[in-house]
Amino acid sequence: MRGVGGKDAAPLMSLMAVFEKACPQYMAMGMSYDQFWDGDVSAHRMYRKAYRQILLDQNRNAWLQGMYIYEALLAVGRYTKAFSKAKPAPYREEPYDLFEEERKQKEEQKQRERYFRMRDKLASFAKAYNEKRQESIIEEVDESA
Protein backbone atom coordinates (compact mmCIF):
# COMPACT_ATOMS: atom_id res chain seq x y z
CA MET A 1 0.00 0.00 0.00
CA ARG A 2 1.41 3.35 -0.98
CA GLY A 3 0.97 6.77 0.57
CA VAL A 4 0.42 5.69 4.16
CA GLY A 5 0.75 8.81 6.30
CA GLY A 6 -1.35 10.89 8.63
CA LYS A 7 -0.25 12.13 12.01
CA ASP A 8 1.00 8.69 13.11
CA ALA A 9 3.50 8.50 10.27
CA ALA A 10 7.18 8.81 11.13
CA PRO A 11 8.42 12.34 10.46
CA LEU A 12 10.90 12.81 7.63
CA MET A 13 13.34 14.55 9.95
CA SER A 14 13.41 14.61 13.74
CA LEU A 15 13.00 17.93 15.50
CA MET A 16 16.47 17.59 16.99
CA ALA A 17 17.95 17.17 13.51
CA VAL A 18 16.14 20.33 12.39
CA PHE A 19 17.48 22.21 15.42
CA GLU A 20 21.01 20.90 14.86
CA LYS A 21 20.83 22.11 11.29
CA ALA A 22 19.60 25.53 12.40
CA CYS A 23 22.18 25.98 15.18
CA PRO A 24 25.11 27.14 12.97
CA GLN A 25 22.83 29.59 11.19
CA TYR A 26 21.88 31.17 14.51
CA MET A 27 25.53 31.20 15.61
CA ALA A 28 26.29 33.13 12.40
CA MET A 29 23.65 35.63 13.51
CA GLY A 30 25.61 36.16 16.73
CA MET A 31 23.83 33.79 19.08
CA SER A 32 26.02 31.67 21.36
CA TYR A 33 25.74 27.88 21.37
CA ASP A 34 24.32 27.84 24.90
CA GLN A 35 21.91 30.62 24.14
CA PHE A 36 20.59 28.70 21.16
CA TRP A 37 20.05 25.41 23.00
CA ASP A 38 19.28 26.47 26.57
CA GLY A 39 18.38 30.13 26.35
CA ASP A 40 15.10 31.98 26.37
CA VAL A 41 13.15 30.87 23.29
CA SER A 42 11.89 34.40 22.60
CA ALA A 43 15.49 35.48 21.84
CA HIS A 44 15.64 33.42 18.63
CA ARG A 45 13.04 35.59 16.97
CA MET A 46 14.85 38.77 18.01
CA TYR A 47 18.15 37.49 16.62
CA ARG A 48 16.41 36.66 13.35
CA LYS A 49 14.89 40.13 13.16
CA ALA A 50 18.20 41.81 14.00
CA TYR A 51 19.98 39.76 11.35
CA ARG A 52 17.35 40.70 8.79
CA GLN A 53 17.95 44.35 9.66
CA ILE A 54 21.70 43.87 9.17
CA LEU A 55 21.07 42.36 5.73
CA LEU A 56 18.78 45.25 4.79
CA ASP A 57 21.41 47.78 5.91
CA GLN A 58 24.15 45.97 4.00
CA ASN A 59 21.99 45.91 0.90
CA ARG A 60 21.28 49.62 1.26
CA ASN A 61 24.99 50.37 1.69
CA ALA A 62 25.89 48.35 -1.39
CA TRP A 63 23.24 50.21 -3.38
CA LEU A 64 24.56 53.55 -2.13
CA GLN A 65 28.11 52.65 -3.07
CA GLY A 66 26.86 51.62 -6.51
CA MET A 67 25.23 55.03 -6.87
CA TYR A 68 28.49 56.83 -6.06
CA ILE A 69 30.40 54.69 -8.55
CA TYR A 70 27.72 55.26 -11.18
CA GLU A 71 27.92 59.02 -10.67
CA ALA A 72 31.70 58.96 -10.84
CA LEU A 73 31.59 57.02 -14.11
CA LEU A 74 29.10 59.51 -15.54
CA ALA A 75 31.35 62.37 -14.45
CA VAL A 76 34.35 61.07 -16.38
CA GLY A 77 32.41 59.28 -19.14
CA ARG A 78 32.80 61.85 -21.91
CA TYR A 79 36.40 62.60 -20.96
CA THR A 80 37.48 59.01 -21.49
CA LYS A 81 36.24 58.92 -25.09
CA ALA A 82 38.96 59.01 -27.74
CA PHE A 83 39.65 62.49 -29.26
CA SER A 84 37.24 64.06 -26.79
CA LYS A 85 38.02 67.62 -25.73
CA ALA A 86 35.55 67.49 -22.91
CA LYS A 87 36.82 67.89 -19.39
CA PRO A 88 35.66 65.54 -16.64
CA ALA A 89 32.82 66.92 -14.58
CA PRO A 90 33.75 67.39 -10.94
CA TYR A 91 32.75 64.69 -8.52
CA ARG A 92 30.07 65.67 -6.02
CA GLU A 93 31.50 67.68 -3.17
CA GLU A 94 29.32 66.24 -0.45
CA PRO A 95 27.82 62.80 0.11
CA TYR A 96 24.11 62.23 -0.38
CA ASP A 97 21.90 63.67 2.28
CA LEU A 98 20.46 60.46 3.72
CA PHE A 99 17.89 62.28 5.78
CA GLU A 100 16.70 64.72 3.13
CA GLU A 101 13.30 63.08 2.84
CA GLU A 102 12.80 63.18 6.61
CA ARG A 103 13.81 66.86 6.71
CA LYS A 104 11.40 67.65 3.85
CA GLN A 105 8.55 65.91 5.64
CA LYS A 106 9.25 67.87 8.84
CA GLU A 107 9.36 71.13 6.90
CA GLU A 108 6.05 70.28 5.19
CA GLN A 109 4.51 69.47 8.55
CA LYS A 110 5.68 72.83 9.94
CA GLN A 111 4.25 74.63 6.91
CA ARG A 112 0.93 72.88 7.38
CA GLU A 113 0.85 73.85 11.05
CA ARG A 114 1.70 77.49 10.14
CA TYR A 115 -1.10 77.50 7.56
CA PHE A 116 -3.68 76.19 10.05
CA ARG A 117 -2.58 78.71 12.70
CA MET A 118 -2.88 81.55 10.20
CA ARG A 119 -6.27 80.31 9.02
CA ASP A 120 -7.59 80.15 12.59
CA LYS A 121 -6.25 83.66 13.30
CA LEU A 122 -7.93 85.04 10.19
CA ALA A 123 -11.19 83.30 11.04
CA SER A 124 -11.24 84.75 14.57
CA PHE A 125 -10.29 88.19 13.23
CA ALA A 126 -13.12 88.04 10.65
CA LYS A 127 -15.58 86.94 13.32
CA ALA A 128 -14.59 89.82 15.65
CA TYR A 129 -14.74 92.30 12.78
CA ASN A 130 -18.21 91.12 11.73
CA GLU A 131 -19.51 91.35 15.28
CA LYS A 132 -18.17 94.89 15.63
CA ARG A 133 -19.69 95.89 12.30
CA GLN A 134 -23.03 94.36 13.30
CA GLU A 135 -22.98 96.40 16.53
CA SER A 136 -22.21 99.65 14.71
CA ILE A 137 -25.07 99.04 12.21
CA ILE A 138 -27.48 98.49 15.10
CA GLU A 139 -26.25 101.69 16.77
CA GLU A 140 -26.69 103.65 13.50
CA VAL A 141 -30.24 102.33 13.12
CA ASP A 142 -31.04 103.25 16.73
CA GLU A 143 -29.66 106.76 16.28
CA SER A 144 -31.57 107.36 13.08
CA ALA A 145 -34.76 106.14 14.76
Added chain:
Amino acid sequence: MSKQISFEYESKQYTLEYTVRTAGQANDDGFVLEQLSDKPALMIPKLVYWSFIRHQKWITRKQTEEIYSWIKDKQGFISALADMYAEAVNALIDDEEDAGNANWTLS
Protein backbone atom coordinates in the same frame (compact mmCIF):
# COMPACT_ATOMS: atom_id res chain seq x y z
CA MET B 1 10.66 36.36 27.94
CA SER B 2 9.61 32.78 27.41
CA LYS B 3 6.79 31.34 29.50
CA GLN B 4 7.60 29.55 32.75
CA ILE B 5 5.59 27.80 35.44
CA SER B 6 6.79 28.11 39.03
CA PHE B 7 5.45 26.41 42.14
CA GLU B 8 6.51 25.03 45.48
CA TYR B 9 6.18 21.32 46.25
CA GLU B 10 7.28 19.79 49.58
CA SER B 11 9.17 23.03 50.45
CA LYS B 12 11.13 22.95 47.22
CA GLN B 13 10.82 25.56 44.48
CA TYR B 14 10.28 24.20 40.95
CA THR B 15 10.42 26.02 37.64
CA LEU B 16 9.17 24.50 34.42
CA GLU B 17 10.35 25.81 31.07
CA TYR B 18 10.89 24.56 27.56
CA THR B 19 14.00 25.45 25.60
CA VAL B 20 15.03 24.43 22.10
CA ARG B 21 17.11 21.61 23.60
CA THR B 22 14.42 20.17 25.87
CA ALA B 23 11.77 20.48 23.13
CA GLY B 24 14.06 18.49 20.81
CA GLN B 25 14.79 15.93 23.53
CA ALA B 26 11.07 15.52 24.26
CA ASN B 27 10.51 14.91 20.57
CA ASP B 28 13.35 12.35 20.49
CA ASP B 29 11.72 10.70 23.48
CA GLY B 30 8.58 10.19 21.39
CA PHE B 31 6.55 13.23 22.34
CA VAL B 32 4.39 14.52 19.48
CA LEU B 33 2.20 17.53 20.26
CA GLU B 34 -0.44 16.51 17.70
CA GLN B 35 -0.93 13.21 19.54
CA LEU B 36 -1.49 14.80 22.94
CA SER B 37 -5.28 14.44 22.82
CA ASP B 38 -5.24 11.01 21.09
CA LYS B 39 -2.68 9.36 23.35
CA PRO B 40 -2.73 11.33 26.61
CA ALA B 41 -1.50 8.45 28.78
CA LEU B 42 1.63 8.21 26.65
CA MET B 43 2.23 11.85 25.83
CA ILE B 44 1.42 13.71 29.06
CA PRO B 45 4.18 12.10 31.22
CA LYS B 46 6.75 12.93 28.53
CA LEU B 47 5.51 16.54 28.20
CA VAL B 48 5.63 16.97 31.98
CA TYR B 49 9.02 15.29 32.48
CA TRP B 50 10.89 17.32 29.83
CA SER B 51 9.45 20.59 31.10
CA PHE B 52 11.28 19.99 34.40
CA ILE B 53 14.68 19.24 32.89
CA ARG B 54 15.79 22.82 32.11
CA HIS B 55 15.84 23.85 35.79
CA GLN B 56 15.87 20.47 37.60
CA LYS B 57 18.33 18.26 35.74
CA TRP B 58 18.47 15.77 38.61
CA ILE B 59 14.77 14.94 38.58
CA THR B 60 13.48 11.45 37.69
CA ARG B 61 10.40 10.52 35.70
CA LYS B 62 8.85 8.99 38.82
CA GLN B 63 9.26 12.24 40.74
CA THR B 64 7.69 14.27 37.95
CA GLU B 65 4.73 11.86 37.88
CA GLU B 66 4.31 12.28 41.65
CA ILE B 67 4.35 16.05 41.32
CA TYR B 68 1.91 15.88 38.41
CA SER B 69 -0.54 13.80 40.45
CA TRP B 70 -0.42 16.53 43.12
CA ILE B 71 -1.12 19.35 40.62
CA LYS B 72 -4.61 20.87 40.62
CA ASP B 73 -6.32 21.94 37.37
CA LYS B 74 -4.49 19.33 35.33
CA GLN B 75 -6.18 20.39 32.11
CA GLY B 76 -5.00 23.99 32.49
CA PHE B 77 -1.54 22.79 33.47
CA ILE B 78 -1.17 20.53 30.42
CA SER B 79 -2.54 23.24 28.18
CA ALA B 80 0.07 25.70 29.54
CA LEU B 81 2.86 23.13 29.06
CA ALA B 82 1.71 22.43 25.51
CA ASP B 83 1.82 26.17 24.82
CA MET B 84 5.35 26.37 26.21
CA TYR B 85 6.45 23.41 24.09
CA ALA B 86 4.88 24.93 20.97
CA GLU B 87 6.57 28.26 21.71
CA ALA B 88 9.97 26.54 21.87
CA VAL B 89 9.40 24.64 18.61
CA ASN B 90 8.03 27.72 16.86
CA ALA B 91 10.99 29.81 18.02
CA LEU B 92 12.84 28.74 14.90
CA ILE B 93 10.01 29.25 12.46
CA ASP B 94 10.41 32.26 10.23
CA ASP B 95 8.09 35.16 10.87
CA GLU B 96 8.33 37.03 7.60
CA GLU B 97 4.56 36.97 7.33
CA ASP B 98 4.26 39.06 10.53
CA ALA B 99 4.55 42.26 8.57
CA GLY B 100 1.31 42.21 6.62
CA ASN B 101 -1.01 39.80 8.38
CA ALA B 102 -3.66 40.79 10.85
CA ASN B 103 -3.06 39.89 14.48
CA TRP B 104 -5.64 37.86 16.36
CA THR B 105 -6.10 36.68 19.91
CA LEU B 106 -7.95 33.72 21.35
CA SER B 107 -10.55 34.88 23.83
